[in-house]
Amino acid sequence: MMFERAILHIDGDSFFASCEVAKNPSLKGKPVITGRERGIVSAMTYEAKAKGIKRGMILSEVRRICPDAIILPSDYETYSIFSKRMYAIVRRYTDIVEEYSIDECFAGIEGPNGREVATSIKQTLERELGMTFSIGLSATKVLAKIGSKWKKPDGLTVIALKDAPLYLDKTPVEKIWGIGPATSLLLNSRGVRTALEFSLKNDAWVRGLLAKPYVEIWKELNGEVVNELDVDGRQTYKSIAKTKTFTPPSHDPAFVYSQLSKNVENACIKLRRWHLEAREAHIFLKTQSFAYHDAKISLPHPTSAPQEILSAISKSFPRIFQRGVRYRATGISLMNLIDSQLPKQLNLFNEYSSGDDIKAVYESMDALSSRYGKHAVFLCSSFSAMNHKNPQDGYGATSERTTNIFKGESGRKRLGIPMLGEV
């Protein structure tokens, strides 16, 4: 029909909430919400949406407007299983699959009967996963994205190039994938409000106003493939970040430091899970008024041990921490990551860098955590953060969860042992 190769965009409808319903079919037809651990709505079923519940809404507000709402904590392990099943089903139809995110993928469809293939994929996904998907089929990723958003939930929209103007005319520029608030404002200021108006501008106009990514979007709106599918989904990270907001904000350096320390521990857990080591760290403190105090630290050698990172951080922390300022969050981003399983470089003195012993300690700590729950063992410097009960967690005053120390995040009772050390 219209393309020799079409691109399919598949998007799980209310994915997290749908996974919960698929996991527990008795929830079907009910207003189900995920995000309990954060205290705000993360995902919701269409039944919940119909009651006026919105993403980001505070849970107390949810209970007020919808007392029968079922509010569940996020269960990423389950979502990830459904995600993998989704990819696997799509791969029965084509090898050209890009795993774009936990609830979305792109697929390349060869041949003339794209619509039939898309229909069949959709039916199979729904039958085998017990949830609906919205699908767009067109010549480029940007157009396929417009297609999958066109009818939600449970939609299938094929955008042939000759019909594209009909769809683009009804799409405001800010709804185009890759065009955010800043660029929308810029385009609007030049009188461009719809995707159609944008697509009709000439090459010189677009290049004169916008940077490369937007020139590419403009081409894709016109049916020219610029973004090929990234099928070789060897997932790895260029950076790993952990950040956490706490309430109420604090001006106590020891408490703020413990929050940072906990974030460092969490970032390092993820680092080790992916067999990575960091050469560089970026820390920040977010003030009550949303200003950032930050520092960049280069690590003496690649590491995934929180002590080593913390000992580097502890020198910068007093410099960026300002007395009397209240902070609401801390964060760390680890960058310049290398594969820890690669052979080690010798240093100038032809010795392996220190840190190999500490590695053994962390293998044991990770083993303990997998047996007894996350943070079964943790650094002393994280102690007050581990103890801290965060009201935003959405647990009531009579919370069953008193502290992380005596009750694991799994809910099992246990005794955590703070690991005593230098930091």
Added chain:
DNA sequence: TCTGGGGTCCTAGGACCC
């Protein structure tokens, strides 16, 4: 959208060199 958390890519401009 009264602002949570985790990522990636691009570019302007500074530092530095010849």
Added chain:
DNA sequence: TCTGGGGTCCTAGGACCC
């Protein structure tokens, strides 16, 4: 030491995504 021209590399920050 008021002063041309050209190139590369790196970093900070902007913008965007889910």
